[in-house]
Amino acid sequence: MKDHKAHPLPDAREDVARARHIPDTPQTRSPTHRLAFADDEFLTREALRPVRLQLELLKTQLALEERGIVSTVVMFGGARIPAPDQRQSARTPELAELSRFYNEARQFARMVTERSVASGNTEDVIVTGGGPGVMEAGNLGAAEAGGVSIGLNIVLPHEQAPNLHVTPDLSFNFHYFAVRKMHFLMRARAITVFPGGFGTLDELFEALTLIQTKRMDPVPILLFGEAFWRRIVNWDALAEAGTISADDLELFTFVETAEEAVKFIR
Secondary structure, eight states, X not given: OOOOOOSSSOOHHHHHHHHTTSOOOHHHHSGGGSOGGGOHHHHTSGGGHHHXXXXXXXXXXXXXXXXXXXXXXXXXXXXXXXXXXXGGGOSSHHHHHTTHHHHHHHXXXXXXXXXXXXXXXXXXXXXXXXXXXXXXXXXXXXXXXXXXXXXXEEOOSSOOOOOTTSOGGGEEEESOHHHHHHHHHXXXXXXXXXXXXXXXXXXXXHHXXXXXXXXXXXXXXXXXXXXXHXXXXXXXXXXXXXXXXXXXXXXXXXXXXXXXXXXXXX
């Protein structure tokens, strides 16, 4: 990450380097003597949570600004959806059937990225959660188009490494779900949502809520697989019960194919 010194005072990194060469004494070995910003034990204390939230937001923000990325196209979807050639390993027959959306996600990302490349990889850059399944398909499609793509990973109890198709210097890792979701939406020009589980539902309803309450400017929200989404959520029942308005059903659109989605966004 680039950083230009714009003042005559000592650079923080220079002092970190100097601190490694100070004499070894009982005083310098004490944790209190460590530079605060180079002290992992200090930075991970409970009282430092507000600082960590700010740092997690800022690190990704600065990196994307330095790459000149202005807008993104978001791809949410299940980590468990297999590629078609791996459908035999799916946990359920229905999950195997959903493998077709891996190809749709891959094709969609490829088509969007072809236009993104023409902008110098600054507009409509594909962003996924950086993991397997639909996320992998999105990053793969972007790579096949010769463009870049973003992966926003998060630390989970089980090991999750970024998929190998994320652009390496656009691969980020988060501790806070809330900050990660902010970065999904801050530059979003469109949001696509493929079949998925709790995480996908959380991301979808976060975006819908922000737009419904006018905390976010409206952007296209495209749900891939109408049959899946109508089975999972009884949208009409919500409107009939009055817990949402009929107009809220216009906040999203069902699509089936990559071509249909790209046409709608354009």
